[in-house]
Amino acid sequence: MQAGDPLYSHVDCPALIMTASGTVTEYRSSCKVPIVHTGGEVAQESGGISHWWKNTGNAVAVLY
Template sequence: MRPLVLAAGLALAAALSPLATARAGGCPEEHRLTRPRAIEEAPDVATLREILTTVDLKGWRGVGDVLLRTRRLIVLPGGIVPTHQHDDRPSIVTVVVGEITEHSAFCAVPILHRTGETTPEFGPGHAHWWENRGSQPVILISSDVVPQEMMQDPHM
C-alpha cells in the first residue's frame, strides 16, 4: 500500500499545480442534452471513501447547518460510485490518479475523465454515476457542501 500512497501524493501535487490542472473531459457538444435524461440506478461497488477534513459553515454569511467536506475516494477496478444527484449539493471532483467514466443525465454518451482533470457538479437535474473500467485503482478528491444529516450516510 505504501507505493500507492506515494504515487497518490505525487499525483495530487501534480494535479493541483496550475499547469497540470485542466477542466474535465466534457460531454461532446453534439451529445449535450438541455433537459436531463433518466439514467440507470447504478449500485455502490468497490469504492472506498475517506473524509480528509470538514469545515462547519453554520452561521457563515447566513448559511444553515452545512459542512464543507473534502474526501478521498478510491474506486477499485470494476468499481462504481453509485447514482447520485447534485440538485442541492455542490461538489468539485479532481481525478488524482487514473481514468474514470461518468454517466450523466445531461450527456447522451459516457464521459471519460483523466488524471489532473477537475469537474464541477451542481444544479437542477444534475444526476450521474461513475465507473472504473480500467485495471488500476482510480483516486479522486471530492469537495462538497453537505447538510449535517448527510454525514451519517457513508455513500454520500
C-alpha cells in the first residue's frame, strides 16, 4: 500500500462492519465483482483480504 491508497489489508485485524444506513460498494481482493452493502447488513473482514469501500448511494452512509 502507498500513501493515499484506499486499499486496506486485514492481515492481522479481523473485523465485523455493519452498514447502519446508506449504500456502500466494497472492492475486495478476493472478488472480481464489487459487493454492494445496504442498511442492516454485516460484512466479515478477515483472512488477509485487502479491500476498500466507496459510498455509492445518494445519502450519507453510516458504518459501525
